[in-house]
Amino acid sequence: xxxxxxxxxxxxxxxxxxxxxxxxxxxxxxxxxxxxxxxxxxxxxxxxxxxxxxxxxxxxxxxxxxxxxxxxxxxxxxxxxxxxxxxxxxxxxxxxxxxxxxxxxxxxxxxxxxxxxxxxxxxxxxxxxxxxxxxxxxxxxxxxxxxxxxxxxxxxxxxxxxxxxxxxxxxxxxxxxxxxxxxxxxxxxxxxxxxxxxxxxxxxxxxxxxxxxxxxxxxxxxxxxxxxxxxxxxxxxxxxxxxxxxxxxxxxxxxxxxxxxxxxxxxxxxxx
Amino acid sequence: xxxxxxxxxxxxxxxxxxxxxxxxxxxxxxxxxxxxxxxxxxxxxxxxxxxxxxxxxxxxxxxxxxxxxxxxxxxxxxxxxxxxxxxxxxxxxxxxxxxxxxxxxxxxxxxxxxxxxxxxxxxxxxxxxxxxxxxxxxxxxxxxxxxxxxxxxxxxxxxxxxxxxxxxxxxxxxxxxxxxxxxxxxxxxxxxxxxxxxxxxxxxxxxxxxxxxxxxxxxxxxxxxxxxxxxxxxxxxxxxxxxxxxxxxxxxxxxxxxxxxxxxxxxxxxxxxxxxxxx
Numbered sequence: 001x002x003x004x005x006x007x008x009x010x011x012x013x014x015x016x017x018x019x020x021x022x023x024x025x026x027x028x029x030x031x032x033x034x035x036x037x038x039x040x041x042x043x044x045x046x047x048x049x050x051x052x053x054x055x056x057x058x059x060x061x062x063x064x065x066x067x068x069x070x071x072x073x074x075x076x077x078x079x080x081x082x083x084x085x086x087x088x089x090x091x092x093x094x095x096x097x098x099x100x101x102x103x104x105x106x107x108x109x110x111x112x113x114x115x116x117x118x119x120x121x122x123x124x125x126x127x128x129x130x131x132x133x134x135x136x137x138x139x140x141x142x143x144x145x146x147x148x149x150x151x152x153x154x155x156x157x158x159x160x161x162x163x164x165x166x167x168x169x170x171x172x173x174x175x176x177x178x179x180x181x182x183x184x185x186x187x188x189x190x191x192x193x194x195x196x197x198x199x200x201x202x203x204x205x206x207x208x209x210x211x212x213x214x215x216x217x218x219x220x221x222x223x224x225x226x227x228x229x230x231x232x233x234x235x236x237x238x239x240x241x242x243x244x245x246x247x248x249x250x251x252x253x254x255x256x257x258x259x260x261x262x263x264x265x266x267x268x269x270x271x272x
Numbered sequence: 273x274x275x276x277x278x279x280x281x282x283x284x285x286x287x288x289x290x291x292x293x294x295x296x297x298x299x300x301x302x303x304x305x306x307x308x309x310x311x312x313x314x315x316x317x318x319x320x321x322x323x324x325x326x327x328x329x330x331x332x333x334x335x336x337x338x339x340x341x342x343x344x345x346x347x348x349x350x351x352x353x354x355x356x357x358x359x360x361x362x363x364x365x366x367x368x369x370x371x372x373x374x375x376x377x378x379x380x381x382x383x384x385x386x387x388x389x390x391x392x393x394x395x396x397x398x399x400x401x402x403x404x405x406x407x408x409x410x411x412x413x414x415x416x417x418x419x420x421x422x423x424x425x426x427x428x429x430x431x432x433x434x435x436x437x438x439x440x441x442x443x444x445x446x447x448x449x450x451x452x453x454x455x456x457x458x459x460x461x462x463x464x465x466x467x468x469x470x471x472x473x474x475x476x477x478x479x480x481x482x483x484x485x486x487x488x489x490x491x492x493x494x495x496x497x498x499x500x501x502x503x504x505x506x507x508x509x510x511x512x513x514x515x516x517x518x519x520x521x522x523x524x525x526x527x528x529x530x531x532x533x534x535x536x537x538x539x540x541x542x543x544x545x546x547x548x549x550x551x
Contacts, residue, residue, distance in 0.1 A: 001343065003277035003287050014277060014289070016343060044311050048343060070313050071275070071289050071320065071335075150519075157515035160426060161483035165520075168513065174522050182316030182519040248517065255309065 006094045013087055014071035015064035017098050018055045026060040029099035030268050031091055031127075035110035037146070038181040039245040040069060043109055045255040050107075053265045060099035064091045066115075077186035081115065081196075088119035092127070105268045106206075109133040110245055111142070114196065117204040130206035131267050133260070134213055134245075137223055139196025146180040149246045153181060181248060198222040203230050210235045210267050212260075214242065239263060273324060280336075281363040287343040288312060288336025288364065291323040295330040300400070300540035301374040302326050303364060304335040305381035305388050307517070311342030315382065315517035318524055322380070322531055331535065332374060334364055338388070354391070354456075361392045369398070376400045376541040380531060382518065383407075387457075393475055394466055401476040401538030403531055406516060409487040410460050410496040418488045460496070467502040477506040478534035480527065482514040507534065
């Protein structure tokens with residue numbers, strides 16, 4: 001496991017490259033694209049376990065943090081969608097520089113899936129496969145969900161102790177608009193999320209695209225139809241497991257659910 | 273500010289990020305410890321924010337994952353989780369002493385991180401200061417009364433329903449709790465003895481709590497240990513705007529300020545020869 005920084009001096013990104021175990025060179029290289037904020041904290045351990053599983057099956061793996069997130073340079077408020085899309089392209093370049101494998105697969109979860117789709121249209125060589133896990137398609141709804149969960153956490157944590165958090169919100173000392181479960185949202189990111197919808201979700205560019213959703217998820221139907229109209233077949237994969245992406249107290253929830261990790265590992269390594 | 277990714281420890285299994293000082297060196301290294309199972313960036317990235325803020329004031333800061341947490345593998349040698357955490361933290365101090373000539377260390381952590389900071393401070397004389405957020409707490413008569421009254425007042429259908437939902441969902445094997453990386457809490461007497469040892473050694477101790485089960489009013493720590501001399505020498509804060517993981521930004525700013533105040537009181541030492549030039 002090699003932790004390192006890459007990218008230009010003004011936009012240094014933290015990454016961890018894990019080489020495939022065994023003597024044979026890897027045939028596949030995987031780039032894991034994080035979700036946003038608390039969801040990324042939730043996904044960290046799962047991605048690490050996924051990476052470990054993939055390296056055991058002959059896959060080189062790069063995990064990394066977008067600018068203004070995780071260990072990468074930048075503050076919370078510096079994060080925005082266009083920059084993060086460029087970060088995926090930079091990480092792709094870093095992965096292909098380090099790995100000699102001929103096949104590249106991207107995995108993107110939640111907002112990371114939307115970013116990966118957007119990045120796939122500008123990367124010089126399109127990924128062989130794109131795996132989108134519960135992609136955020138409706139940005140305004142996502143912002144609402146973040147806000148609702150944030151309020152729920154505050155209510156859960158403060159009301160039991162009769163602390164005046166609502167008064168603090170009303171007085172402006174605990175602003176809600178700019179906070180999402182402990183992360184500060186910049187104006188640009190909020191505007192970009194508000195604009196993100198099924199109508200302008202970037203259609204992915206890849207030889208193959210898998211989309212993992214819950215069996216009862218209907219919100220992706222429009223996107224799938226748009227893809228098919230554009231000649232890209234989406235392989236929809238139903239996952240029964242309900243992963244609570246925004247769970248706040250990570251210590252009280254499953255960090256590494258077996259089913260999604262197993263499924264992702266299979267989708268990354270399955271032949272073209 | 274250029275941060276450096278490092279793999280360290282005897283088996284190079286510990287993954288961390290070094291934030292070198294971007295102002296004249298204070299001769300003091302600060303270690304940000306894991307809050308439970310959250311990886312080294314800390315809840316809501318607070319360890320990154322604190323590291324960069326302290327580095328701007330001349331401190332060398334390391335955030336890292338202890339074995340089995342975040343990106344750090346467990347070593348081949350098997351000891352208990354608590355003992356391994358102490359070894360790992362000391363290994364990071366060894367690294368900073370060897371590679372950067374630093375001999376004085378300050379540790380800060382949330383929850384399990386606070387407990388590890390406390391344990392390492394007792395085990396290693398190089399530790400000159402500890403900042404414990406949501407560390408060990410001890411009940412008083414007043415805190416027990418407050419909790420009883422709240423318990424009775426808080427009974428509502430909604431809460432009973434929520435508890436039931438939680439209980440039922442806990443039966444889902446996919447939601448089982450992972451083992452908690454914490455050390456057994458010291459008894460009240462042991463805690464008092466340990467703190468006295470640290471105070472007499474000149475360690476600057478700052479503690480911060482938020483409202484929770486077990487800590488329910490601002491002066492609780494002082495009341496719990498009013499017969500013990502150490503309590504006059506520690507700084508104790510009650511961060512009303514915070515929760516367990518310092519979620520509100522206003523709480524994050526308050527904790528950062530408390531850390532600034534604490535670190536300015538921690539004794540430092542002149543660095544020894546450095547094997548690696550500070551960047």
